[in-house]
Amino acid sequence: MDVIPAIDILDGRCVRLYQGDYQQSEVFGEDPVEVAQRWYSQGAKYLHVVDLDGAKEGKPQNLKVIEAIARSIPIRVQMGGGLRDRESILSVLNSGVSRVIVGTAAVENSQLIAEICAEFPEQIMIGIDARDGKVATRGWLETSEVMAVDLAKRMTSVGIAGIIYTDIYRDGTMQGPNIEALRQLAENVDVPVIASGGISSIADLLNLLSLESVGVKGAIVGKSIYTGAIQLPEAIRAVGNGRWQDVIDGSAIA
Incomplete structure (x- = not known):
C-alpha cells in the first residue's frame, strides 16, 4: 500500500486545516518546495498536493508553486x-503534475469528466470528500445531496483512474480513518481507492492495509507526519510502499 504525504497550500505556505475549516489552519512550512523535497528524501514515491486557495476560488491559485514542486523531484505528483x-485541468497537467484530482466538477458537470477522461486517459482522479456520507463541494464549503457511493459508481463508468476518499469529519483530527465508509466505497467500485483523513498512527495504516484486498491501495498522511506522530520512513516500511499506480498504467517508479 502506498503512503502518500500531503502538501496543502494556502497563501503560498504549507498548512493543515482542521475538518476543512479555513479558519482553523496551522502553518507547517513557509516553502512547499522544501517540504516536498523533504518527503522525497524520506522515501515518498508519490505526493498529494492541494491548492486550498484554488478550491475556495474555483481556479488554481498556486500554480507556480505546484509546478516548482513537480519539477524539483523525480516522483509523481x-x-x-x-x-x-x-482550461484549469490543462494548465495543471502542463505544469508537470502526473494526475489531477477533480471534485466539485464531478458533482456539477459529469459530462466534463467523461470528456477529459477520454482526452487524458489514466490521468484523471476523482476526489470524494464526504460529510455523513454526502459529497461536499467548493472547497468543502458546501454539502450536496449526492451520496459518496452513488457518485463513485457513476464516475467509474467514465474511465477515472482512481478515487481519493476523505471523511471531512476525520480530516486533521488525528482520530483515525473511517474504515467502514472506506470499505463500503471500495466494495462498490472497480478502481483503486486512496484513503484520506484522520490517519494518526502506524496502527491506523495497518488497519487500512486490511482493506487492500477490497481496493484501498493508498493512504494520504498529513498532520501526523508534520507533527511527528508518524515517521514517514517507518510508515513506508510498515505497510510496504506498493505500486497501486501500476494497476492503472502498467508503469513503475524506480
Whole structure:
C-alpha cells in the first residue's frame, strides 16, 4: 500500500486545516518546495498536493508553486483544488503534475469528466470528500445531496483512474480513518481507492492495509507526519510502499 504525504497550500505556505475549516489552519512550512523535497528524501514515491486557495476560488491559485514542486523531484505528483474546467485541468497537467484530482466538477458537470477522461486517459482522479456520507463541494464549503457511493459508481463508468476518499469529519483530527465508509466505497467500485483523513498512527495504516484486498491501495498522511506522530520512513516500511499506480498504467517508479 502506498503512503502518500500531503502538501496543502494556502497563501503560498504549507498548512493543515482542521475538518476543512479555513479558519482553523496551522502553518507547517513557509516553502512547499522544501517540504516536498523533504518527503522525497524520506522515501515518498508519490505526493498529494492541494491548492486550498484554488478550491475556495474555483481556479488554481498556486500554480507556480505546484509546478516548482513537480519539477524539483523525480516522483509523481497528484494535485487537486479548483479544477472545475478543461482550461484549469490543462494548465495543471502542463505544469508537470502526473494526475489531477477533480471534485466539485464531478458533482456539477459529469459530462466534463467523461470528456477529459477520454482526452487524458489514466490521468484523471476523482476526489470524494464526504460529510455523513454526502459529497461536499467548493472547497468543502458546501454539502450536496449526492451520496459518496452513488457518485463513485457513476464516475467509474467514465474511465477515472482512481478515487481519493476523505471523511471531512476525520480530516486533521488525528482520530483515525473511517474504515467502514472506506470499505463500503471500495466494495462498490472497480478502481483503486486512496484513503484520506484522520490517519494518526502506524496502527491506523495497518488497519487500512486490511482493506487492500477490497481496493484501498493508498493512504494520504498529513498532520501526523508534520507533527511527528508518524515517521514517514517507518510508515513506508510498515505497510510496504506498493505500486497501486501500476494497476492503472502498467508503469513503475524506480
